[in-house]
Amino acid sequence: MFDALINGLLLVLQWKAFSLMMVGMGLGFVVGLLPGIGGAATLALMLPFIFKMSPAEAFAFLLGMHSVAATTGDITSILFGVPGEAISAATVVDGYPMAKNGEAGRALGAALMSSLVGALIGALVLALAIPIVRPLVLSFGSPELLMLALMGIACITSLSGLGARGQIRGFAMGFLGLLLSTIGQERQSGALRFDMGLMYLWDGLDLVPVLVGIFAIPEIIDLAVRGTAIAGERQPENLQAGVVEGIKDTFRHFWLVVRCSAVGVFIGILPGAGGGVAQWVAYAHAVQSAKDAKDRERFGKGDIRGVLGPGAANNSKEGGELIPTVAFGVPGGGAMGILLGGFLIMGLTPGPDMLTKHLALTFSMVWTLAIANIITVLLCLALLGHLAKLTYIRGGLIIPFVLFLVFVGSYTANGQIADLIVTFIFGSLGYLMVLFGWPRPPFVLGFVLGKLVETYLFISVSRYGFSWLSHPVVLVLIFLTGLVIAYPFIQERRSRKREGVGAT
Amino acid sequence: MRRMWVVSLLVSFLMIPLVASPARSQTNFYEGKTVTLIIGAKGAGSLIAATQIVAHHLGKYIPGKPTVIVQEMPGAAHLLATNNVFNVAKPDGLTILASNPNVAVAQLAKVEQVRFDVRKFHWLGSTGADGVALSIRTDLPYKNFEDIRKANQDLIVGTTGPGSNAHDFPLLLKEFAGAKFKLVSGYPSNGDVMLALQRKEADVWAALATTIKLAVDQGVVRAIVRGRVATPGFENLPVDEDLATSSLGKAIMGIKAAPLAIGRAFAVPPATPADRVATLREAFAKVIKDPEFLAEGKKAKIDFNYISAEQVLKDFTALLNQTPEVLKEMGKYIKLEG
Numbered sequence: 001m002f003d004a005l006i007n008g009l010l011l012v013l014q015w016k017a018f019s020l021m022m023v024g025m026g027l028g029f030v031v032g033l034l035p036g037i038g039g040a041a042t043l044a045l046m047l048p049f050i051f052k053m054s055p056a057e058a059f060a061f062l063l064g065m066h067s068v069a070a071t072t073g074d075i076t077s078i079l080f081g082v083p084g085e086a087i088s089a090a091t092v093v094d095g096y097p098m099a100k101n102g103e104a105g106r107a108l109g110a111a112l113m114s115s116l117v118g119a120l121i122g123a124l125v126l127a128l129a130i131p132i133v134r135p136l137v138l139s140f141g142s143p144e145l146l147m148l149a150l151m152g153i154a155c156i157t158s159l160s161g162l163g164a165r166g167q168i169r170g171f172a173m174g175f176l177g178l179l180l181s182t183i184g185q186e187r188q189s190g191a192l193r194f195d196m197g198l199m200y201l202w203d204g205l206d207l208v209p210v211l212v213g214i215f216a217i218p219e220i221i222d223l224a225v226r227g228t229a230i231a232g233e234r235q236p237e238n239l240q241a242g243v244v245e246g247i248k249d250t251f252r253h254f255w256l257v258v259r260c261s262a263v264g265v266f267i268g269i270l271p272g273a274g275g276g277v278a279q280w281v282a283y284a285h286a287v288q289s290a291k292d293a294k295d296r297e298r299f300g301k302g303d304i305r306g307v308l309g310p311g312a313a314n315n316s317k318e319g320g321e322l323i324p325t326v327a328f329g330v331p332g333g334g335a336m337g338i339l340l341g342g343f344l345i346m347g348l349t350p351g352p353d354m355l356t357k358h359l360a361l362t363f364s365m366v367w368t369l370a371i372a373n374i375i376t377v378l379l380c381l382a383l384l385g386h387l388a389k390l391t392y393i394r395g396g397l398i399i400p401f402v403l404f405l406v407f408v409g410s411y412t413a414n415g416q417i418a419d420l421i422v423t424f425i426f427g428s429l430g431y432l433m434v435l436f437g438w439p440r441p442p443f444v445l446g447f448v449l450g451k452l453v454e455t456y457l458f459i460s461v462s463r464y465g466f467s468w469l470s471h472p473v474v475l476v477l478i479f480l481t482g483l484v485i486a487y488p489f490i491q492e493r494r495s496r497k498r499e500g501v502g503a504t
Numbered sequence: 505m506r507r508m509w510v511v512s513l514l515v516s517f518l519m520i521p522l523v524a525s526p527a528r529s530q531t532n533f534y535e536g537k538t539v540t541l542i543i544g545a546k547g548a549g550s551l552i553a554a555t556q557i558v559a560h561h562l563g564k565y566i567p568g569k570p571t572v573i574v575q576e577m578p579g580a581a582h583l584l585a586t587n588n589v590f591n592v593a594k595p596d597g598l599t600i601l602a603s604n605p606n607v608a609v610a611q612l613a614k615v616e617q618v619r620f621d622v623r624k625f626h627w628l629g630s631t632g633a634d635g636v637a638l639s640i641r642t643d644l645p646y647k648n649f650e651d652i653r654k655a656n657q658d659l660i661v662g663t664t665g666p667g668s669n670a671h672d673f674p675l676l677l678k679e680f681a682g683a684k685f686k687l688v689s690g691y692p693s694n695g696d697v698m699l700a701l702q703r704k705e706a707d708v709w710a711a712l713a714t715t716i717k718l719a720v721d722q723g724v725v726r727a728i729v730r731g732r733v734a735t736p737g738f739e740n741l742p743v744d745e746d747l748a749t750s751s752l753g754k755a756i757m758g759i760k761a762a763p764l765a766i767g768r769a770f771a772v773p774p775a776t777p778a779d780r781v782a783t784l785r786e787a788f789a790k791v792i793k794d795p796e797f798l799a800e801g802k803k804a805k806i807d808f809n810y811i812s813a814e815q816v817l818k819d820f821t822a823l824l825n826q827t828p829e830v831l832k833e834m835g836k837y838i839k840l841e842g
Contacts (some may be wrong), residue, residue, distance in 0.1 A: 048556055050694045051800065073617065141705045187690040188668035199580040199617055271699060303604065323759065327703075330695035339696075347803035349718050350695075455690050463660060463688045463705060 001359070005127065008363025011056040012371060017364075018127045020057050024065035025372055029379075032294055033067075040273040040414055042069060047341055050076030053411030055361055060368045062342055066335050066371040067119065067358055070315055071380070074111040074467060078307070078385070079390055079485045080402045081219035081262070082212060082409070087314055089211045090279035093441060094299060094306025101302050102234040108163035109246020110385070111302055111311040112377045114257050117250060119373035120311030121261035122268070123366045130355055130362070133323050143468035143501070146456035147477035148270065149449045152277050154484040155176060155284035159441040162293055162492060168430045173433070175396055177446025180205060182325030188458050193418075200418040207276060209410040209422040210447065216406045217427025218434045223402075230391040230398065239388050243381065249304045256289055256305060266315030268320020271330040276448040280441065292495035296488075300439075326354045326362055366400075450485040532569030533597070533780070541604040541770070542593070554631055554768050554806050555602040561797045565787035575603075581667065582607050583788030584616050588619035595773040597780030600628065603771055605763035608823050609838060612759070612831070622820045625771035629787045630811035632768035634741045635713030635735035636669045638677065638744075639725035641701055642697030649683070649729055649742055650710075658686035664696035665689045669819040670697060672838060674758050675711040677729065677744055679837060681751025701725060701760075713738055714805050732761040736808065745813065754832045756837055762823040767809075769816045785813055 011017060024046070073088035076353040091111060098107035129136070140148075153174060160170020163499055170260035183194045185187055223230060243321030260282040267278040269387040286309030290296035295434045299306050321332025329350035331337035343350055354362050390398065410423040433440055462466045466473060539562070543555050563572040577585040582604040591600035608622045622684040640659070646652050652659065663671035671689055678685040685708065691697045697718055700706040709716070709725060714736040719725045720737075730741040745761065770788065770793055774782060791797055794809040801808040825836070 021794055048574070050561060051557075051560055137699070137705050142700070187665045189689075197616075203578070271696065309690040324699075326697060328699050330693065330699055341549070341553055341556075344550065344804045345556065345800070349722075349805075351722050353722075363664075390776045416579075455692065458707075459688055460688050466669070499605065 001131070002019075004359035005363050005435040007135050007360035008365075009367050011360060011364035012060055014056070014365045017054075017060040018059045020053065021060040021368060021372060022375075024061040024063075025068045025376060028065035029376070030069030032069035032075075038311065039234070040338055041109075042066075042339040043335055045340065045467055047345065048343060050345060054204035055348060058346055058366050059361070059365050062339060062370045063365055063368040064276055064284070066320055067315070067369050068376045069111065069383035070318055071115045071119075071373065071376050074115065074311060074314070074389065075108065075380070075449055075463055076405065078107045078111060078388065080216070080398075080405070082216040082402060082406055087276060087279060088282040088310070089126070089215060089276075089444060090310035091307060091314075092215045093283065094301075094303050097300065097302035098231055098307065099388075100232065102231040102236075102391075103242060103302065104231065104391045105239040105242025105384065106246040106249070106304070107302075107307050108388060108463075110245035110249045110307045111246070111380070112380050113247045113250035114308040114311035114371055115315040116377040117254075117257050118264060118316035119130075119318065120370055121258060121312075122316030123264050123370040125265045126322065127363065129269070129323070130359070130383070132350070133327060133480075134355070137269065137324060137328065139473060140461040141471075142456045143464065143471055144477065147474050148267075148452065149277075149452040149456060151477060151481040151484055152281055153451050153453065154481045155281055156445060157485050157488050158284040158287045158441040159280070159445065160439050162296065162488065164248050166386050166439075173438055173440070173441040174446035176446075177443040178369060178450040180210075181450025182454065183445050187455055195325055198418070200414070203420060205447075206413040206419065206452070207261040207448065208413040209419045210426050211444065212410050213423035213426030214430035214433075214440055217423070218431040220399060220406070221431055224399055224435075228432045229394055234392075236389070236392050239384070242388070243384050246304070247381075250308060253308055256286060256323060257308050260285060260309040261310040261316035264316035265320040267313075268332055269323045271324035271328065271332060275446075277452075278313045278317040280445050281309035282309040283441070284484075285309060285387065290491075291491055294500075295359070296491075315373060319366065322362075322365055323370075326350055326365070329353070341456050365483070373479070375450065388432060394430045414493055510578040512734065532544075532568035534566050534783075537568070537570045539563070539566070539572045539598050539600060540568045541600050541602045542577050542585050542589055543571065543574060544577055544579065544582030544604060546576040550634075550714065550767060550806055551602070551604065551806075552576075552680060553638060553804050554801070554808075556600070556641045557797065557800045557804065557806070558631060558770070558791060560800065561791045561794055565790040566783060570598075580617060581610070583610060583615070587617070587619045589771070589773055592627065593773050593776035595777075596774060597711070597776050597784060599773065600784070601625070601771045603616060603767055604767050605766040605820070608763060608766075609759065610822055612826065613825055613835060613838070623817065623824065624774045626774065626776050627813040627816040627820075628770040628781075628785050629792075630767045630769035630816050632793060632807055632809035634764045635733040635738065636673055636710065636731035636764055637713040637716040637727045637735075637738055637741065638673055638708065638710040638729040639716050639719065639727045640708050641704070641725060642726050644707060646728075647726075649681075652684060652728065653682045653728070654780065655684040658684050659707040661687045661708040661710070662700045663687055663710075664691050664693060664697065664754045667670040667838070670710050670816045673744065674708060675837060676753065676757050676760065677747065677813060680750060680757065681744065692784065695821040698724065713808070716770065719783065720804070728835040731764055732758075733765055733767075752833055755826070756834055759823065759826065759830070759834060760838060762819060764814055766819045767811060768809070775795060785811050 074091045076082045077088045077091040078099055081092050081096035083089040095107045103351055156170050156174045160166050166249045182203055185192050185202050263282045264278045286305045287299050321336050324332045325336040331340050410419045412421045541555055541559050559574045563569055586607045611618050640646055652747035662675045669794050674685050677683040696709050703728045720727055729744055730738045745754050746756045792808055
């Protein structure tokens with residue numbers, strides 16, 4: 001195994017593979033900055049170029065491009081509140097308020113550094129986990145995956161405001177998200193639901209236009225109304241100092257970053273969970289780490305921990321997602337699906353062979369993820385200072401540019417005018433939600449997890465009846481879900497008690 | 505409706521140097537142009553991989569050596585792309601549909617959204633038929649179809665949902681050949697079904713023969729029944745249509761088998777000038793004999809076999825010619841792919 005580890009590194013460091021990785025990274029960098037055009041779309045476009053490459057070269061090229069896009073996606077999330085990719089929407093929640101507070105440099109520094117730590121932990125865990133990965137994945141059947149999705153939904157309690165009012169609003173939004181996720185053709189019977197006679201809706205609402213609309217449009221309206229720069233009328237911060245501060249933050253909250261990286265890897269390893277989920281669970285975990293109710297209220301208003309959590313999980317899950325893709329041929333996410341297309345063209349079969357006969361190649365993928373992330377973060381850190389200046393440009397000049405990014409991003413989802421209409425509708429919805437104080441993250445969580453819950457609930461019940469409820473792993477997950485739901489309340493009570501003790 | 509024009513443009517620019525064509529004295533329609541292969545799916549999958557491989561080689565056999573690119577236009581189980589090429593695309597021989605022949609079944613079922621007639625496309629030919637096979641976990645005692653008929657309990661079939669081969673093939677065997685199956689549908693992809701087999705959550709799995717072959721080679725499943733199209737290694741398996749116990753069942757299995765037999769067929773819009781259709785047909789026939797093309801197909805484990813344009817049209821016409829009785833029953837068992 002150690003041999004394979006070294007051989008994998010040597011495969012990446014061959015000049016041809018390495019230079020192809022750099023080319024891929026260059027492309028990924030440009031595309032990652034454009035919101036919405038995720039790694040998946042770029043990978044699909046680049047597939048025709050791998051015909052003449054060896055497998056190690058092809059995967060260095062494709063994964064190099066992909067891992068950069070995951071990191072740079074955070075940049076527009078923080079600077080403009082426009083999710084650079086479907087998988088970096090959680091960064092908006094605290095990252096953009098930081099930019100508004102004049103701390104864009106710090107937020108960017110933190111996002112990049114936590115991404116790097118996340119990627120490295122992800123790669124490390126991946127390398128260590130390879131011997132046990134098959135039994136681990138095989139122990140998660142449909143009922144277990146269902147419970148995991150439900151546990152994700154239970155995170156709503158942490159993503160909503162405190163108190164009964166906040167919780168009710170949070171769950172109402174979560175259910176709205178669940179409801180909207182049912183639009184389109186149902187997987188079990190093929191029936192069309194809420195399609196309104198439109199072919200566009202057969203495949204359901206696409207995540208990208210929905211996210212971009214719901215997060216970016218309200219911020220653009222807000223910016224237009226305020227009539228100032230994104231960072232208000234502050235004097236520009238000392239950017240270099242801000243970035244350094246952000247890097248330090250990563251190490252100040254190092255255990256949080258490590259835990260969120262672990263969350264990312266674990267969710268990535270489970271097939272079907274998808275990249276959209278990891279960042280929100282990590283964000284919820286960051287919120288749970290708040291010491292008391294007062295501390296918790298800082299989230300959503302520009303708390304550095306809200307940037308660190310999703311940033312770390314986003315990149316660590318890339319390593320995790322490789323596992324089901326490589327070992328079982330089940331893509332861990334959209335981009336991994338395209339990577340499977342690459343396997344096909346290369347004549348490789350995903351399966352146990354990838355963990356034995358082709359182990360060096362699998363390790364070369366892990367190495368690519370690690371090396372590409374290190375290079376990207378170093379490059380970004382060098383350029384960051386200039387990027388953060390954008391938040392000090394007058395709103396009137398920046399709005400057309402951001403709107404352009406928003407609509408190009410949405411349009412690339414399916415290349416249809418309807419994508420723009422969806423963005424507009426969800427932009428309006430998002431604006432109303434902000435205006436009346438209804439939280440957006442629970443909506444997104446419900447929307448992302450709705451399809452998974454439905455799929456696995458149906459399969460679990462039709463396969464096992466109700467006996468699936470007695471599976472041991474399911475029981476453990478039910479207990480954990482209860483804990484996730486109850487945690488904010490326990491926390492609240494404990495802090496009240498502490499206050500009571502302090503008063504006497 | 506054009507997907508990702510920005511990025512397509514980018515790709516066309518990137519690809520120009522790759523196919524730098526020698527200067528030609530005669531003016532030629534295709535010289536310096538871009539031919540677009542439109543496919544109604546996105547992501548991975550053997551249809552997309554096959555189309556990519558065709559795109560990789562088609563240009564060199566068309567006089568003028570145009571650039572050939574693949575454009576994904578996903579939506580409504582290939583209907584969106586098929587409608588688009590039939591009605592919207594310019595019939596100038598620069599837009600080619602990489603079809604999924606299942607759309608003919610939608611036309612047969614008179615699905616409201618169908619705005620094309622497969623018989624009016626100019627077909628260029630097909631790169632080969634797809635075989636389908638049904639398999640069962642190797643650790644189970646059932647060795648052949650007769651064992652499955654006599655099974656004491658229903659065997660669990662994992663499927664990706666109505667309309668897919670994974671679902672319809674076992675469904676018809678259950679309804680018309682007496683297989684003891686219980687279908688659990690809704691797995692997101694074939695990979696997920698195979699994972700379910702390894703977890704012992706599912707017992708039986710049907711898919712394209714090439715996909716099943718890989719799982720057989722890994723020792724996960726053994727193949728039991730195949731569809732009409734024979735693929736290497738599976739020639740001796742019983743064919744589903746022969747197992748059917750009624751003529752109605754056989755007819756409905758036939759409807760499901762026809763698109764697979766047509767396979768990965770390509771077409772241009774109805775009003776395309778005849779000389780360009782002829783040019784493209786000729787180029788297409790040459791591509792499928794190209795040794796490099798065949799080698800890439802072999803690597804991707806896709807069997808390429810040339811099926812002529814006439815044969816494709818003949819098969820579509822036969823498929824659409826069904827008796828009212830069969831048409832009426834068909835709707836119960838065959839639905840559109842999700």
